Amino acid sequence: MQPHRGTMILVFGIMSLIVCMPLGIIAWVMANGDLKKMNAGEMDPEGRGNTQAGKICGIISVCLALVGFVIWFLLVVLFAGGAIIVNS
Numbered sequence: 001m002q003p004h005r006g007t008m009i010l011v012f013g014i015m016s017l018i019v020c021m022p023l024g025i026i027a028w029v030m031a032n033g034d035l036k037k038m039n040a041g042e043m044d045p046e047g048r049g050n051t052q053a054g055k056i057c058g059i060i061s062v063c064l065a066l067v068g069f070v071i072w073f074l075l076v077v078l079f080a081g082g083a084i085i086v087n088s
Contacts, residue, residue: 005034006047006054013057017064024061031055 009031016024031051037043038051 001041002037002043004038004044004047004051005030006050009034009047009054010050010057011054013054013061016058016061021061021065024058024065027054027058028062031058 009027012023012027012030016022016027031054034043034051035048035055038045038048
């Protein structure tokens with residue numbers, strides 16, 4: 001039976017909220033794989049809580065980054081449109 005990586009996934013998930021979003025994607029993907037292995041009995045299930053928490057943090061990080069990107073894009077379009085209208 002493989003040892004769990006719950007603590008590492010949780011750290012990646014938390015760091016993705018604080019530092020950078022790509023760690024959230026990594027935590028999300030790793031957690032999905034580990035949870036499948038835990039359900040199949042191939043991995044130690046003791047880390048299930050940490051793994052799920054890391055996955056949730058990763059999902060939140062990715063969602064916040066997407067919302068931030070959409071807002072940034074809309075602001076750029078609005079300001080560029082405003083600049084074009086003012087300069088015409």
